[in-house]
Amino acid sequence: MPQEDKTATVRDERYDPQRVESKWFERWQADASLYAAEPASTKPKYYVLEMLPYPSGALHMGHVRNYSIGDALARYMWMNGYNVLHPMGWDSFGLPAENAAIANNTPPREWTLRNIANMKAQMKRLGFAYDWSREVTTCLPDYYRWNQWFFLKIYERGLAYRKKSKVNWCPKCATVLANEQVAGGYCWRHEDTLVEQRDLEQWFLRITNYAEELLRDLDKLEDWPDKVRTMQRNWIGRSEGTLVDFDLGGTVGPAGSTITVFTTRVDTIYGATSVQLAPEHPLVADFTASNAELRDKVEQLKAEQRKAKESGDIGEIEKHGVFTGRYAKNPYNGEALPIWVANYIVMDYGTGAIMSVPAHDERDYEFARKYKLPIKVVLVPSSSDPEETVAEPQLPFTTYEGVVVNSGEFNGLDCDDAIRKMSEHAEKKGFGRATVTYRLKDWGISRQRYWGTPIPMLYCEKDGIVPVPEKDLPVILPENVDITLTGGSPLGRVPEFVNAKCPKCGGPARRETDTMDTFVDSSWYFYRYADANNDRAPFDSKVVGYWFPIDQYIGGVEHAILHLIYSRFWTKFMRDMGMVENDEPVERLFTQGMIIKDGAKMSKSLGNVVTPDEMVERYGADSARMYTLFATSPDSELDWQDSGVEGVSRFLARAYRFVTQRPIAGVTAPYSPNDLTPQARGILRKLHQTIKKITDDFSGRWHFNTSVAALMEFLNQCVAADEIFAAHGDNCAPKPFVGDVQRKFVLLLAPFAPYLANELWEMLGEKENLLRAPWPKYDPELAKEEEIEIPVQVNGKLRGRITVPADADDGSVRERALADEKVKATIAGKQVVKVIIVPGRLVSLVVR
RNA sequence: GCCCGGGUGGCGAAACUGGCAGACGCACGGGACUUAAAAUCCCGAGUUCCGAAAGGAACGUAUCGGUUCGAUUCCGAUCCCGGGCACCA
Structure with missing residues (x-):
């Protein structure tokens, strides 16, 4: 029979991943609709x-x-x-x-x-x-034109706007740098050049309109x-608080000018002993206008803050500040508080101005101690004993478990009540209001770069900012642009690109030369x-x-x-x-999870890189892929070991041999499990347990490492039953059974090792695309164990094991456990106080 | 500092709801096959101790304590590693 001959030829062949994979690679290349x-x-x-x-x-x-x-x-x-x-x-x-x-x-x-x-x-x-x-x-126009289209829609809806904003600027390059190009405050190309902050007009999208919904x-x-x-x-960083206006008493600016501070702890406002401004706060310029000495000090604070921000340790900045000589009035109690400028106050959160309450804030405490500012307690721990005199709290006392004191009409309130009532009070009197701030900022999308989507906007001398009409999209990114030159957006140096006509008036207009954030x-x-x-x-x-x-x-x-x-x-x-x-x-x-090797993240600079190409060449794609699934669960960090790939590769070679040594092609007749030898029934049971295991992994925790392990276990059991799967094994197991086991095994293998699975599928005489073949169903009856081994514990220690039918009732399990020789020896002369039976799992005896 | 993960053999790991810790793989040791090797197949193995052996005992999931018949799993404290956020007022 020709069939037999074919079997004989494949049997001696060893698993050659390159041969198998190149064969299927060619076929898959030729069929574009395969995965459509x-x-x-x-x-x-x-x-x-x-x-x-x-x-x-x-x-x-x-x-x-x-x-x-x-x-x-x-x-x-x-x-x-x-x-x-x-x-x-x-x-x-x-x-x-x-x-x-x-x-x-x-x-x-x-x-x-x-x-x-x-x-x-x-x-x-x-x-x-x-x-x-x-x-x-x-990066192709048929995609990025829709970026531009979206931008126009966003602009139409008022969700895009232009604003001056700080960017990193290298004076030597005379261009803007992305954050990643700034290292420790210096330019990546000029290690001796400090990066400056420059104000540039940039496009922003109002993502903050959606902050609440995103949260x-x-x-x-x-x-x-x-x-x-x-x-x-955390990134959205919603924070509820109160805005409070501190009157400047006409000392600066027009009469009635105020400083607005943001605080989450308005309940402590009677304890404020100063107002602190960010060095970038707009009022600071007014304060320093006629005071060169003060201006110098503020500039220094500004520089300190910038440096700390750039090197990423604004959190550890050494606090410095300077008194401006001005005062602001606390609207709650009328106290005049000195106004300071401090390097640890940042402009881009809240209002860039705070009230400083040393007794109830770590940072304010530290600052007040340093500059000998008064410290005023307005919050004490709430006591369960009303007789107890008000304890002096350990300062700074920053929790919310307290009672307000020294705060006029608000005395005696707990923090949450005080915050609510004091906010309401401010609102009623018109000097403040409850508010919500977010850490999330509007999304700045302008990049002074060449390789990105051109922002479809025009600047007309007469009509100002004019969007490119939809019908003129896409605004094509020009080619042959010299990007090696320095000095601002590369597109700005392409006159054919920059010079355009205003769609409104037909006059000359200048194109936006920035591109969009990727x-x-x-x-x-x-x-x-x-x-x-x-x-x-x-x-x-x-x-x-x-x-x-x-x-x-x-x-x-x-x-x-x-x-x-x-x-x-x-x-x-x-x-x-x-x-x-x-x-x-x-x-x-x-x-x-990410991949590490030799204790560090795989990276070129560390020289611990393993490339997909070398893995495919040495072991084949199936082994490389399957190893990444087998090494650990997908969510964990993967510790790469070349020897592990070897192990998976060996498994695939075994799988290949398992099918090729006796490929039962085209035999799909039904068979009865009752006609099988105990060994074959064991295989059938394991097969169905494996189907269940892998199906569960896909629908549950995705621990594909254990799916692969289950396939290995199953194959190990099959290999041990050599006579069933070896050639001429007909008298050990019927063909329909062997064919069924082989086909189901191949189906289970298919998601993890598609090349090999397709090769074996074909070898089993299957013509249909493996992807359309139905995933095997497990049969709980066939998966069921007939006998199970149950451990017996005595006082929590393992003392014996009993073998019982899988469906044994508690009574007979208990009897068996007590009859076990080793258990009997352990409990001899003692009294059994309690017997705990966990069906199918264990017996636990408590004895005295 | 705050918020998340994580810490289990020589190594990568598993253990799903509190129920036999170490499945599966690597490396290792022994054996079979072979003139030999490779490949393959079989067997062994957490640590320590007792025993000639069969076998047995104690200990063991970062550390210390708790709850429970029983804890890698739950609770409390501590140490270490990784990630995120950070004078955010």
């Missing part, structure tokens, strides 16, 4: 998404890990009958392309597209099942990691996947309505804040525009 999502389907939809990479040149192992998780899930969902959307794209604008262009004299576009081609080839070689017909490349809706994201939700909550690109790219080739709109709302929200998003935790907040913001504003119906883009989020 169906536009309309009666199947339930499933949108699985992995964070798109920046095309830096080559994939690293972190990518392989990320994408192996998503790919396993996508394949599993396909096999479970879902219409799966599993796309990929390129976050391809950004600074490295410009740096590379300068270093290699290659235009950013060319450099980027070359990298994309290389990384796409790597992804294909790794066997990731992406629908490439939906590929999104953010509130975090509660809805139950399938996001708590860690990410907490990080976002986080704009990644804020909505996943909507584009749903309708990637639409040339009339960013996407069709109906199509997006079908696919959204994203069922599962997978990526690194490093994007927990910026990318994921901007994305949520973008979704909310698109919803308000009527473009989408979902409030949130992502239903479930998974953040995988």
Whole structure:
């Protein structure tokens, strides 16, 4: 029989991943529709998404890990009958392309597209099942034109505005630097040049309009990691407090001028002994106008603060301050408080001005001690004993568990009441009001860079700021721009780009030369996947309505804040525009751990990098992928060990042999488990336990490391039953049984090692695409153990083991336990006080 | 300083709801096959102690304490590692 001959030839062949993988690679290359999502389907939809990479040149192992998780899930969902959307794209604008262009004299576009081609080839070689017909490349006009379109919509709705704002400026480069290009306050290219802060006109998006909703809706994201939700909550930084106006008494500015301070502890305001201003506070300039000495001191404070901020330790700045010689009136008690300028007060939180209450604030206490300012107690610990005289609290006393004293009409209130009543009082009298502040700032999107989306705005001498009309989009990013020159936005040096006509008056106008932050690109790219080739709109709302929200998003935790907040913001504003119906883009989020090796994060500078290419070459894609899943659970840090890849590779070779030594092709007749030998029944039982285990892992905790371990256990048991699976094993187990075991094993392997699984699937005579083959179902009856071993504890210590039928009742288990020789010896001469039986798990005896 | 994770054999790890700690893999030791090696297959193994052996005992999940018949798991305190935020008023 020809069939037998074929079996004989494969049997001696060793598992050669290169041969197997190149064969399937070629086939998959030829079939573009293989992983295509169906536009309309009666199947339930499933949108699985992995964070798109920046095309830096080559994939690293972190990518392989990320994408192996998503790919396993996508394949599993396909096999479970879902219409799966599993796309990929390129976050391809950004600074490295410009740096590379300068270093290699290659235009950013060319450099980027070359990298994309290389990384796409790597992804294909790794066997990731992406629908490439939906590929999104953010640096191409058919994508970024929609960034521009969105910008116009945002501007129309008043959510984009222009404001002066501080940027990093290197005087030697004569250009703006991104934060990442500033190291310890110095320029990255000129290590001896201090970076300055300059005021530049920049475009901002009003994300703060959504601060409250972004915060509130975090509660809805139950399938996001708590860690990410907490990080976002902190980032938004909602804080309730009170604004209070301190009258300047006409000493400066027009009569009636005030300083507004923000405080969360208005209950302590009677204890304020000074007012502290940030060095950047606008009033400071007025105070120093006629006092050169004071001005110098303030400049010094400013410099100290800037330096501390840049080097990231504003938290440890040594507190300095200077008295301005002016006073402000505390509206609650009329006290005149000295106004100071201090280096630890920052302008970009609250109002840049605080009231200083040394007795009840750590920082104010420290400052007051240093400069010998008065310390006034207005809060004492609430005592359970009303007779007890008011204790002098240990200073500074900063908790909310206190009672207000020395505070006029508010004496005796506890903190929460005092805060409420004193805010109301201020409001009634007109010198203050309760307020909410956020740490979240509006999103500055202007970048003085070349390689980004041009902001579609014009400046006309007559008409001022004029948006580019929608019909003129896209504003194409010009090529052949010299970006090696220094001095502001590179686009500003391209006259053909800058010089334009005002769409209103037809007169000369100047184009905006800044480009957009690349986080704009990644804020909505996943909507584009749903309708990637639409040339009339960013996407069709109906199509997006079908696919959204994203069922599962997978990526690194490093994007927990910026990318994921901007994305949520973008979704909310698109919803308000009527473009989408979902409030949130992502239903479930998974953040995988990073990869370390030899105790440190894998990085080129540390020289501990393992590349996907070398892994694929040495072990094949299946082994490399499966190892990233096997080494540890996906959410943990992965400690890379080359020998671990070897282990997985050995397992795959065993799996190959397991099927090829006796491939039962095309035999699918039913068989009765009752006709099997005990050993074969054991295998069948283990098979169904393994199906359950892996199915549970996919629907639950995603501990794919234990899924792979379960496959290994199963295979080990099969290998031990050699006579069943060896050639000519017919008299040990019937063919239908062997074929059934082999097919199900291959199906279980498919999400983790797609190349090998497809090869074995074909070898078993299957013609149908493995992705469309149904995921095996486990049968609880077949998975059930007949006999189980139960430990017996005496006074909490393990003293014996008994073997009982799986369905034994408590009475017989108890009898067995007490009859066990070792147990009997231990409890001899003692009285059994209590017997605890946990069905199927253990017996615990308490004796005296 | 505050908020999250985490600490288990020689190594990577597992243990889902409080129920046999160390599954699975690596490395290691022994054996089979081989002229030999590689590959493969089988067996062993937490530590310490007792025993010639079969076998047995004690200890053991960062440290100390608590709850419980029983704790890697729950509670309290401490130490260490990683991440996030940080004079945020």
